[in-house]
Amino acid sequence: VIERNVDEKFFEELEEALITADINIDTIKRLLTPLRIRVSQGELLKTSEFKEALKAEMLKILSLEPPAFPPEARPAAIFVVGVNGVGKTTSIAKLGYRLKKSGFSVLFIAADTFRAAAIEQLENWGKRMEIPVIKQKLGADPASVVFEGLKAATSRQIDVALIDTAGRLHTKYNLMEELKKMARVAGKAVEGAPHQNILVIDATTGQNAVSQVKWFKEALPIHTLIVTKMDGTAKGGIVLTLTHLFKIPISFIGLGEKLEDLEPFDPKAFVEAIIP
Amino acid sequence: MFENLSDRLESTFKKLRGRGKLTPSDVEKGLREVRLALLEADVNFRVVKDFINRVKERALGAEVLESLTPAQQLIKIVHEELIHTLGETAVPLNLSGPKPIPILLVGLQGSGKTTTAAKLARFLKKKNLKPFLVPADVYRPAAIDQLKTLARQVGVACFDTQPDQKPVDIVKHAMAEAKAKGYDVVIIDTAGRLHIDEEMMNEVEEIKKAVEPRDVLLVADAMTGQDAVNIAKSFHEKVGLTGVVLTKVEGDARGGAALSIRAVTGCPIKFLGVGEKLDALEVFHPDRMASRILGM
Numbered sequence: 001v002i003e004r005n006v007d008e009k010f011f012e013e014l015e016e017a018l019i020t021a022d023i024n025i026d027t028i029k030r031l032l033t034p035l036r037i038r039v040s041q042g043e044l045l046k047t048s049e050f051k052e053a054l055k056a057e058m059l060k061i062l063s064l065e066p067p068a069f070p071p072e073a074r075p076a077a078i079f080v081v082g083v084n085g086v087g088k089t090t091s092i093a094k095l096g097y098r099l100k101k102s103g104f105s106v107l108f109i110a111a112d113t114f115r116a117a118a119i120e121q122l123e124n125w126g127k128r129m130e131i132p133v134i135k136q137k138l139g140a141d142p143a144s145v146v147f148e149g150l151k152a153a154t155s156r157q158i159d160v161a162l163i164d165t166a167g168r169l170h171t172k173y174n175l176m177e178e179l180k181k182m183a184r185v186a187g188k189a190v191e192g193a194p195h196q197n198i199l200v201i202d203a204t205t206g207q208n209a210v211s212q213v214k215w216f217k218e219a220l221p222i223h224t225l226i227v228t229k230m231d232g233t234a235k236g237g238i239v240l241t242l243t244h245l246f247k248i249p250i251s252f253i254g255l256g257e258k259l260e261d262l263e264p265f266d267p268k269a270f271v272e273a274i275i276p
Numbered sequence: 277m278f279e280n281l282s283d284r285l286e287s288t289f290k291k292l293r294g295r296g297k298l299t300p301s302d303v304e305k306g307l308r309e310v311r312l313a314l315l316e317a318d319v320n321f322r323v324v325k326d327f328i329n330r331v332k333e334r335a336l337g338a339e340v341l342e343s344l345t346p347a348q349q350l351i352k353i354v355h356e357e358l359i360h361t362l363g364e365t366a367v368p369l370n371l372s373g374p375k376p377i378p379i380l381l382v383g384l385q386g387s388g389k390t391t392t393a394a395k396l397a398r399f400l401k402k403k404n405l406k407p408f409l410v411p412a413d414v415y416r417p418a419a420i421d422q423l424k425t426l427a428r429q430v431g432v433a434c435f436d437t438q439p440d441q442k443p444v445d446i447v448k449h450a451m452a453e454a455k456a457k458g459y460d461v462v463i464i465d466t467a468g469r470l471h472i473d474e475e476m477m478n479e480v481e482e483i484k485k486a487v488e489p490r491d492v493l494l495v496a497d498a499m500t501g502q503d504a505v506n507i508a509k510s511f512h513e514k515v516g517l518t519g520v521v522l523t524k525v526e527g528d529a530r531g532g533a534a535l536s537i538r539a540v541t542g543c544p545i546k547f548l549g550v551g552e553k554l555d556a557l558e559v560f561h562p563d564r565m566a567s568r569i570l571g572m
């Protein structure tokens with residue numbers, strides 16, 4: 001087989017692959033420019049060499065170490081936040097499943113008191129795994145549910161409390177203030193809480209994910225990301241831009257709707273899916 | 277990132293202007309900025325390519341080359357062509373013909389189908405029609421509960437779906453009940469599904485055959501990225517969409533998916549979801565969407 005040399009057609013195809021994976025144009029430029037300079041200096045002339053060099057650059061960006069899961073504190077209080085419908089509640093169920101399998105005791109806190117049947121959804125998952133759910137009524141103050149939930153976690157000597165929050169657009173001031181209040185109240189119930197805040201990003205999301213991280217980060221420190229719906233055809237490339245811009249690691253990816261469909265993030269596989 | 281297109285074009289042309297009259301190659305540079313703006317708005321790569329090729333001819337005409345305000349002229353052309361592509365006017369629901377009229381909602385997981393079903397019921401109730409909500413999602417935990425709760429909030433009837441029923445049977449029974457009880461419109465909420473999930477796509481095709489909906493609406497998230505074309509194409513091929521509802525539009529997503537979906541399916545965007553509350557449903561306005569995509 002004769003190996004192909006890099007040419008304009010190759011760069012065009014590469015650009016299309018990167019753009020259609022939802023990586024931001026600026027990130028793409030930053031990745032490609034230094035590599036193209038090397039080409040002009042007579043390096044990376046084979047397409048395979050160029051691709052490997054590009055993948056190495058992408059892996060550098062993605063190589064942030066995710067925080068320990070679960071965090072060490074007992075009870076460890078974990079907030080799961082994000083915009084509407086990304087997969088927060090399902091991810092909590094999956095995390096609960098994973099924790100239980102590793103021998104931790106888990107409690108769910110149903111702090112989405114807004115969406116119709118959000119509490120029932122979490123209870124339903126809880127029942128399947130015999131994980132207790134602390135809840136109040138639809139419309140209750142979510143901060144009060146968090147407080148009650150963390151107090152219960154302490155008195156029952158639970159290892160990890162996973163807090164399900166309502167979906168909210170990052171542009172809604174009041175809802176973001178509500179989130180801040182929930183985090184403050186958590187700290188009053190348990191020393192140092194919340195111990196980990198997870199932002200859930202839907203892999204189907206385009207450039208708006210940048211704005212999501214920016215504004216959620218304003219409300220509370222985001223320690224790590226979960227990227228859901230990676231079982232579809234969207235490559236989730238925007239998270240490369242997210243880790244590049246915000247230096248937030250990715251812990252897990254969601255690969256379906258079942259409890260087992262959660263895996264630790266594998267940067268290599270992620271990059272290979274974008275550049276075969 | 278995300279600089280305003282208008283500013284970018286002004287500065288591009290100002291630099292070039294310094295050298296006298298604009299040339300066609302200057303305009304090409306301007307079009308490159310337009311391309312970037314569309315990509316940043318999440319319009320699909322291929323859709324952008326076709327779109328730019330289409331506006332090129334007009335952009336290279338005297339309108340821009342000889343204008344004292346070439347940036348504004350170019351934006352005007354792009355804006356007009358965007359509106360043209362998005363569909364000039366709002367297209368209403370297809371409510372003609374014998375009742376009950378079935379409407380089927382389909383889409384990816386979490387896009388907003390269940391919420392939109394309830395919003396549409398409220399919208400139709402305001403028009404003095406009698407809607408009937410049908411939960412046909414037996415998979416997602418508490419999905420039936422969710423729609424039943426929303427139906428109560430809107431004050432409309434809801435089919436009493438049992439979780440052990442098959443979706444195809446649910447919709448057949450629901451249609452029969454709607455006919456017997458004199459409901460005007462039957463709004464069917466289906467489970468979220470991936471466009472590449474063959475089994476689930478077959479299921480929705482079966483549902484469609486069973487009820488022959490007058491409208492099949494794809495409910496799509498305004499924050500969707502490049503994949504919108506694949507999603508829309510697959511659903512369209514499988515169930516023949518008649519329209520689109522774009523949700524979560526009240527945020528700051530530029531909503532380029534609207535253009536992508538319209539371009540690959542030819543289906544009109546009928547409604548916008550602009551909030552979680554049940555009155556947060558708007559009729560689609562192409563001009564506003566065009567401005568938004570351009571970041572104006």
Ligand SMILES: Nc1nc2c(ncn2[C@@H]2O[C@H](COP(=O)(O)OP(=O)(O)OP(=O)(O)O)[C@@H](O)[C@H]2O)c(=O)[nH]1
Pocket residue numbers: 082083084085086087088089090091112115118165166167168228229230231232253254255256257261385386416468470
């Ligand atoms: N295919 C796929 N679907 C997923 C995944 N994670 C979640 N979902 C589905 O996405 C939909 C929304 O999930 P939820 O967990 O309810 O999302 P949420 O963020 O809690 O939603 P809100 O609370 O309404 O904001 C459901 O249909 C889930 O089954 C995933 O990794 N892959």
Ligand SMILES: Nc1nc2c(ncn2[C@@H]2O[C@H](COP(=O)(O)OP(=O)(O)OP(=O)(O)O)[C@@H](O)[C@H]2O)c(=O)[nH]1
Pocket residue numbers: 084085115167169383384385386387388389390391392413416419466467468469495523524525526548549550551552556
């Ligand atoms: N901000 C905002 N949220 C919306 C809008 N439409 C729906 N949502 C929210 O998006 C989330 C998902 O909505 P659902 O109606 O449950 O979505 P779905 O498509 O039925 O989800 P699945 O059945 O799991 O596939 C919920 O939190 C809704 O409140 C909208 O226009 N704006």
Ligand SMILES: [K+]
Pocket residue numbers: 203229230231232233234235236
């Ligand atoms: K995917």
Ligand SMILES: [Mg+2]
Pocket residue numbers: 088089090112118164165166167
């Ligand atoms: Mg939820």
Ligand SMILES: [Mg+2]
Pocket residue numbers: 389390391413416419465466467468
């Ligand atoms: Mg639903």
